[in-house]
Amino acid sequence: MEENFKMIAKTFFGFEEILAKELQLLGAQEVEKGVRMVSFKGDKGFMYKANLSLRTALKILKPIYSFRANNEKALYKGISGVNWSKFLNANQTFVIDATVHSDYFNHSEFVSQKCKDAIVDQFRERTGQRPSIDKVYPDLRINIHIGKDQVSVALDTSGNSLHQRGYRTATNIAPINEVLAAGILLLSGWEGQSHFLDPMCGSGTFLTEAAMIACNIPANINRREFAFEKWKDWDNELFETIVDSLMKKTKEFHFTIKGFDKAPSAVNKAKDNIRNANLEDYISVSEGNFFDSEKEVQGQLHMVFNPPYDERLDIQMEGFYKNIGDTLKQSYPGTNAWFITGNLDALKFVGLRPSRKIKLFNGSIEARLVKYEIYEGSKRTKFQNEESK
Known part of the structure; x- marks a missing residue:
């Protein structure tokens, strides 16, 4: 049986309460509200279900590692501590989204670059090959969040923001998200x-x-793709079963x-x-x-x-x-x-x-x-x- 793991659903300010309620109604476990986010637990099938169903989530992240770092050397070492071959092959592409609230690091671009170096170097040392960066259609989207000296590494399960439902092709002046x-x-x-x-x-x-x-009707039923569809453990049959049960x-x-x-x-x-x-x-x-x-x-x-x-x-x-x-x-x-x-x-x-x-x-x-x-x-x-x- 699939194990439950922690996930984080990002949202707008003021929506934490309704997102938590959505998650509870959907069957999430250990639902906890934060600021502009709600954390919860579920298995892989629930990750698919949450991405398809949640109306007030902008993104769903799957945390995989956290460590402390107060300089670039510690950051590089910490990112190197993840076995990236579990999530990515050397011939695939990835991108890093970094958010930084820290006195030790003040540029998200710099953080992204350092983390990219650590991942690429790990592959090069082990295989002689390296994955490349693709900012538009990456196979893996990695989310790095630094608060003070605490670094959180997560996989982005959604890809493009979940407000991109897939039905809106024509917009007016200042359309509402x-x-x-x-x-x-x-x-x-x-x-x-x-x-x-x-x-x-x-x-x-x-x-x-x-x-x-x-x-x-599930909020994202018309969406063309989610990031998890490119993952190594992608289960198309499970996904289709969940779509059928929701419909x-x-x-x-x-x-x-x-x-x-x-x-x-x-x-x-x-x-x-x-x-x-x-x-x-x-x-x-x-x-x-x-x-x-x-x-x-x-x-x-x-x-x-x-x-x-x-x-x-x-x-x-x-x-x-x-x-x-x-x-x-x-x-x-x-x-x-x-x-x-x-x-x-x-x-x-x-x-x-x-x-x-x-x-x-x-x-x-x-x-x-x-x-x-x-x-x-x-x-x-x-x-x-x-x-x-």
């Missing part, structure tokens, strides 16, 4: 329990991620998922991406201006969107955000509306009091995810009705 979109949806409590609307849908990322959550757990969705956008080009891109994800049966997209719209469905509506803010597009902020508040208040009764913005001042102009505010980062921009609860009738009436029951 797929992992960020999925995390926002999960933070908003979206599980497919009502109608869903993104009234500024851009290239359709929220719509696609919302449908995948609602139908329990058997998908479910039907009995509400509507709808998006609209003012720009015809955005609507076309959204339709392309939704088609790539095989989700046309669940999502409809049309051209339309949120500020001229009104709620089209009976019952509760779950709304999530990413309005433009001044880092990205040239709009008149005060009027734009006031329009958001007015449209919600006047045209969307019975709606839980969530949106993310990097313009913290603009929130004042919405004119509604948010019931929740969550600090997130969109790239390097500090942002807020806010929730507005729009009641049927006035809020006072709602509470009076509840009290009289």
